[in-house]
Amino acid sequence: MTEPKPWVLPALEWGPLLLFFAVFMLNRGGSVSLWGQDYTPLVFATLVFIPALALATLIRWRLTGHLSPMQIATLLLVVVFGGLSVWLNDPRFFKIKPTIIYLLFAGLLGFSLVTRRNWLQAILSEALPMDAEGWRKLTGRMALLFLALAVANEVVWRTMTETTWVYFKTFGMPLVIFVFLMGNAGLYRAHSIEVPTDDATK
Template sequence: MENTKPWVKPALEFGPLILFFAVFMLYRNDTVAIAGQAYGGFILATLAFIPALILTTAIQWRITGKLAPMQVATLVLVIVFGGMSIWLNDPRFFKLKPTIIYLLFAVILGTGLALRRNWLGAVLSEALPMDAEGWRKLTLRMAIFFVVLAGANELVWRTMTDSTWVWFKTFGLPVLLFAFLLGNAKLYRDHALPTPKSSDDDRAL
């Protein structure tokens, strides 16, 4: 997305989630009849979210020519669990989706550690160049973090209201992820790869 405007990437990434939040807040106390079936605000929001995510994912693929494995996995799980929630008119399946996603990511990262494969670095090394030890530490921390997020999602959706879960999903989870990434700033610095000197600097020396 090098040649696109700076706002395009965050709009594509967060647009479907904001749409989900907006539709839910608009219809949270109402029901709407579709094809003879009454749907509450949560299901209506899910019904808006799925095509929006498909569209933004397709746009990202069109712009960049590629999709990260996590994007593909997320899209598939959203379609499956979101579709089940709509089909059965039951919000629980869609609420379970983040738990499945986070546990899947944790298993993938844990498997990479066990096999001594730097799968996280293969995806992020261009944006965050670090040595092998740095990637090992970050992979372990991120795997544990995803397990914690899965547990937090289970706690919220099983014990609290739909509104609380929607706020947690829309704002709480992104804030936790941002805090995690920020909290590892020292790791990034300690294991950053040295910046190669330019040819002009070499000649000056």
């Protein structure tokens, strides 16, 4: 399978989200009439976002041959909760979608710690080789991060304007995750392990 160019996967990751943001901002302050129905800017942006994310996910699968459990879960929840928002013309369903996603991830990571089955290590160990203790610490920290993001999402959409929530979803959440990953650089170094190369095993 041909390796995709370096910009392709980031474009597939960010493209649907930026399209959602652009559609919302272009229609902010009004309503959109479609098929005889008036939609709020957020619901209309959700209507555009669902097929865009589905298409990007399909292209990613065709290019790489696999999808992570997180990508599959995200697509399913976007289709379900985004679809409910469009069908019922109620943006609240889409707004609680990040809460459900992050609670799901936090619960799965917490369960993996309790059962001593580190699923995060199984998924990412090839890209980030660490010892078992390093993965245990990172899993616990990520579970707390996702729990905090779930709480933050609930606070923002329930107490702040819709535009503020869209900014938070589009840029705030990814920024928090990026800062978290960079902030754990010391953990990666302290628990890194050497992976045998093909030459070393001959």
